[in-house]
Amino acid sequence: MSLSLPFTKAHKEVAILIEFTQQLINGLSLGAIYALIALGYTMVYGIIMLINFAHGDIMMVGAYVGFFSISVLGNNIVVAMVFAMVTCAALGVVIEKIAYRPLRNSTRIAALITAIGVSLFLEYITIFLLGPNQRVYPAQAFTVTNYHIAGLSISNKDVFVIACAVVIMIILQYIIKRTKTGKAMRAVSLDKDAALLMGVSVDRTISITFAIGSSLAAAAGVMIGVYYNTVNPLMGIIPGLKAFVAAVLGGIGIIPGAMVGGLLMGILETMVSGYGSSLYRDAFAFGVLILILLIKPTGLFGKNTGEKV
Amino acid sequence: MQKMNIKPVRFAVEVIILVVLFTVVQYLISTGLLNQYYQINLTSMCINIILAVSLNLINGFTGQLSLGHAGFMAVGAYVSAVLTMNAGMPFLVSCIAAALAAGVAGFLIGVPTLRLKGDYLAIATLGFGEIIRVVLQNIEYVGGPAGILGIPKLSTWPWLFGSVLLTVLVVVNLVNSSYGRAIVSVREDEIAAELMGINTTRYKVLAFSIGALFAGLAGALYAHFFYVIKPETFNFLKSFDILVMVVLGGLGSTTGAVIAAIFITVLTAVLQSFPAIRMILYALILIIVMIYRPQGLMGNKELGWKIFGRLWGEKHGPAEY
Numbered sequence: 205m206s207l208s209l210p211f212t213k214a215h216k217e218v219a220i221l222i223e224f225t226q227q228l229i230n231g232l233s234l235g236a237i238y239a240l241i242a243l244g245y246t247m248v249y250g251i252i253m254l255i256n257f258a259h260g261d262i263m264m265v266g267a268y269v270g271f272f273s274i275s276v277l278g279n280n281i282v283v284a285m286v287f288a289m290v291t292c293a294a295l296g297v298v299i300e301k302i303a304y305r306p307l308r309n310s311t312r313i314a315a316l317i318t319a320i321g322v323s324l325f326l327e328y329i330t331i332f333l334l335g336p337n338q339r340v341y342p343a344q345a346f347t348v349t350n351y352h353i354a355g356l357s358i359s360n361k362d363v364f365v366i367a368c369a370v371v372i373m374i375i376l377q378y379i380i381k382r383t384k385t386g387k388a389m390r391a392v393s394l395d396k397d398a399a400l401l402m403g404v405s406v407d408r409t410i411s412i413t414f415a416i417g418s419s420l421a422a423a424a425g426v427m428i429g430v431y432y433n434t435v436n437p438l439m440g441i442i443p444g445l446k447a448f449v450a451a452v453l454g455g456i457g458i459i460p461g462a463m464v465g466g467l468l469m470g471i472l473e474t475m476v477s478g479y480g481s482s483l484y485r486d487a488f489a490f491g492v493l494i495l496i497l498l499i500k501p502t503g504l505f506g507k508n509t510g511e512k513v
Numbered sequence: 514m515q516k517m518n519i520k521p522v523r524f525a526v527e528v529i530i531l532v533v534l535f536t537v538v539q540y541l542i543s544t545g546l547l548n549q550y551y552q553i554n555l556t557s558m559c560i561n562i563i564l565a566v567s568l569n570l571i572n573g574f575t576g577q578l579s580l581g582h583a584g585f586m587a588v589g590a591y592v593s594a595v596l597t598m599n600a601g602m603p604f605l606v607s608c609i610a611a612a613l614a615a616g617v618a619g620f621l622i623g624v625p626t627l628r629l630k631g632d633y634l635a636i637a638t639l640g641f642g643e644i645i646r647v648v649l650q651n652i653e654y655v656g657g658p659a660g661i662l663g664i665p666k667l668s669t670w671p672w673l674f675g676s677v678l679l680t681v682l683v684v685v686n687l688v689n690s691s692y693g694r695a696i697v698s699v700r701e702d703e704i705a706a707e708l709m710g711i712n713t714t715r716y717k718v719l720a721f722s723i724g725a726l727f728a729g730l731a732g733a734l735y736a737h738f739f740y741v742i743k744p745e746t747f748n749f750l751k752s753f754d755i756l757v758m759v760v761l762g763g764l765g766s767t768t769g770a771v772i773a774a775i776f777i778t779v780l781t782a783v784l785q786s787f788p789a790i791r792m793i794l795y796a797l798i799l800i801i802v803m804i805y806r807p808q809g810l811m812g813n814k815e816l817g818w819k820i821f822g823r824l825w826g827e828k829h830g831p832a833e834y
Contacts, residue, residue: 255632306804312631313578314807317760320753321799328792336789448636487647490640497637498625 222355227478228471233362235470236369237431240424241447242454242462242469243376244417250393250457251413253312257319258299259421260444261326264437266292266422267429268330275342285368285426289419296418297411305407323441330437338436341429365427372423373463379416380459389413393457442486446473449493455503464504535674542670554782556738559673560731561774563680565758566767567727570684572756573765573813574693575720576700577627578635580752581642582728585615587649587747589729590736594661595654597737604667608676608733615729616722618645623721627714630703639749649744660743661736668738676734680727685767687723696720700765757795760802763809768816773809 241263248256266288273284303322307315351358380386388409391399400406428443429435450469454461469489477485496503538555541547547555564582571579589611596607626637650658687693695716698706707713736742754777762773784791802809 255636303800303804307807310803310807313576313635314803316578316632316635317756318800318803320756321796321803323796324753324792325796325800328789328796332789332793445636445639452633452636481651483651484647487644490644493640494626494637497629497633501629501633 223478226356227474229356229358229362230478231471231474232467233365233431233470234474235467236366237424237427237466238443238447238450238469239463239466240369240372240420240427241443242450242466243373243459244421245448245451246454246456246459246462247389247413247417249451250459251389251410252304252308252315254304254315254319255448256304256417257316257444258322258326259417260440260442260447261323262292262296262299262418262440263421263425263428263444264330264435264440265295265326266418266425267435267439268334268425269422270426270429271339271341271435274344278344281346281364281426281430285423288422288426292422292425293415293419296414296421300411300414305410327437327440334437336437338434338439341433341435346430361430365431368423368427372420376416376420376459385409385412446489449489449496452493452503453496455506458503458505461503461505531678535671538674539670553738554778555670556668556673556734557781558775558778559677560735560738561755561758561778562677562771563727563731563734564755565762565770565774566680566684567724567731568755569759569762569765569767569770570687570696570720571724572759573763573770574688574700575696575717576764577717577721578631579638579721579724580635580749580756581622581638581640581645582724582755583747583749583751584642584645585619585725585728586732586735586751587645587742587744588618588725589615589732590742590747591649591655591661591732592729593733594664594736594742597665597667598661598663604672604737608672608730611733612726612730615732616726618729619722619725620718623718623725624714627717627721639752642747642749642752646744646747649747658744660741660746662741664736664740664742666738666740668734673734676730680730681767681771683723683727688767692716692719697765754795757798760809761798763811763813765813766809766811766815769809769811769814772811772816 241259244259244262245256248254248259269288269291270281270284273279273287274281277287279287299322303318304315307318346361346364349360351360380389388399388404389412391402391404392406392409392413396406399409424443424447425440428439446469447466450465451462452465453468454463454465469492472492473485473489476488480488500506538547542552564586568579568582571577571582592614593607593611596602596610597604602610622638622641626634626641629637649655655661688696695706695711696719698709698711699713699716703713732747758773758777759770761777762769762771780794781791784794806812
């Protein structure tokens with residue numbers, strides 16, 4: 205009795221540690237998905253100061269394109285993802301041209317209302333065309349295997365999601381930091397008029413930003429399809445809002461902020477549903493948002509800027 | 514002299530129009546000429562008018578984009594349903610309590626969030642609306658996700674008519690008072706308003722709380738007509754519905770909000786069996802109105818004596834107020 209007590213205590217501690225690490229891994233792959241969506245929000249906000257409400261729905265379209273690309277065209281998951289990314293890049297550019305460009309000089313509220321309109325439009329045109337039911341992601345897309353290492357169960361799903369996200373983020377960093385397009389994007393987000401005077405084509409740069417942001421969302425969409433195994437026309441709303449919270453958490457408009465914010469959101473969310481109540485999972489994200497907005501509205505990485513008259 | 518006498522005449526005409534409208538509809542209902550289907554739509558119409566007019570006070574006149582109006586409606590609906598069913602309160606008491614509860618909720622949510630600007634505020638209010646819904650879903654006392662069933666049907670035409678009238682009167686008189694001018698100044702230029710000595714936060718919270726209060730009233734009426742309330746009914750799509758009415762009618766036009774609420778209710782009724790098409794139309798309304806007429810159909814104009822006066826060729830009529 206006296207011997208076994210410390211043993212069970214130590215055993216319990218190990219079990220708690222393993223459980224915690226498990227949650228962390230689950231959170232990391234969910235967070236990687238959020239980070240990819242948050243990047244799109246942040247890039248668009250950084251360049252035209254618009255919360256692209258439709259971003260989550262672009263992700264949904266990406267998930268569907270991936271779905272059909274696998275189930276109808278019989279592509280493998282990587283090809284499907286690239287296919288979805290290209291399609292959504294085009295969709296993002298078209299949306300920007302039709303809906304957001306005419307409003308570039310109007311109030312931000314007007315642009316936000318339009319974005320809500322675009323979001324509703326994408327959701328319900330999908331319901332109209334494909335029906336409101338959810339579909340199961342094709343099984344041949346991904347054969348799930350679980351690796352058991354030191355009491356942890358790691359699925360190749362998690363590995364795939366995290367690896368893809370890392371590769372995509374490295375490419376994104378390269379584009380933004382090392383290419384001429386990236387330089388133009390940074391210039392436009394810093395000062396649109398000055399960039400125009402320096403010979404940067406502002407319209408083209410904004411289009412490219414939308415294309416890149418939307419393709420990231422599409423990649424995230426395919427990942428969510430693999431991760432949750434289902435797609436439905438309203439699937440973009442909640443991850444979209446959570447990714448938005450992630451973007452705000454990291455400091456909206458700041459690219460590393462979106463990555464960190466996304467990962468944090470994913471980890472926090474799995475912790476809340478793992479240790480607390482999963483019923484409050486969705487409310488929790490909004491709670492985080494409101495807390496940041498009240499305590500440090502510029503986000504973790506943001507700098508305070510005074511209001512100009 | 515003639516100009517001075519015209520005001521009471523107009524007031525009398527307005528009262529007569531309202532009395533006639535009330536009596537005719539009441540007669541139609543009591544004789545059964547207005548069947549169940551039309552009564553449901555009439556009720557929705559009245560509730561939508563209250564919601565649109567009250568949201569317009571926040572979004573239109575104060576210029577603070579709130580996307581959480583359905584949350585306040587939910588507070589009102591639940592409070593009133595619990596009071597009439599579990600506490601046996603009369604309808605009037607539960608209506609007042611519902612409105613006050615929603616107003617207090619609006620105040621509590623408004624104080625921290627209204628420090629935020631523009632799009633941040635929109636997302637924060639959307640978040641609060643969703644939090645209210647999720648919390649309701651998790652309270653067993655009010656039925657959790659299944660909601661409350663078997664609420665007595667007490668929202669009759671006199672209640673609805675009276676509530677709409679009350680909402681419109683309060684909002685119109687508020688907007689035309691010195692408070693209203695302060696509220697509009699916040700919309701026009703917050704920094705300038707602050708420099709003129711206006712406590713902008715106070716007026717924003719005031720408008721927000723009053724808007725929430727009437728949303729609570731609308732919720733109470735809703736609960737006591739449709740027999741059942743569920744948290745799911747009050748999700749953010751409901752808030753977007755109300756936003757569509759406000760945007761279509763004109764940000765800052767009460768009559769515009771009323772007209773748009775009537776129009777949207779009719780549109781909803783016509784497209785009842787095609788919900789997807791209805792939402793696509795809503796989406797297109799939002800996008801097209803914002804691109805081609807960002808001030809909404811009515812802008813900040815009111816449909817009133819001035820416009821009719823102009824139609825009748827009266828050139829220099831006295832101001833409406």
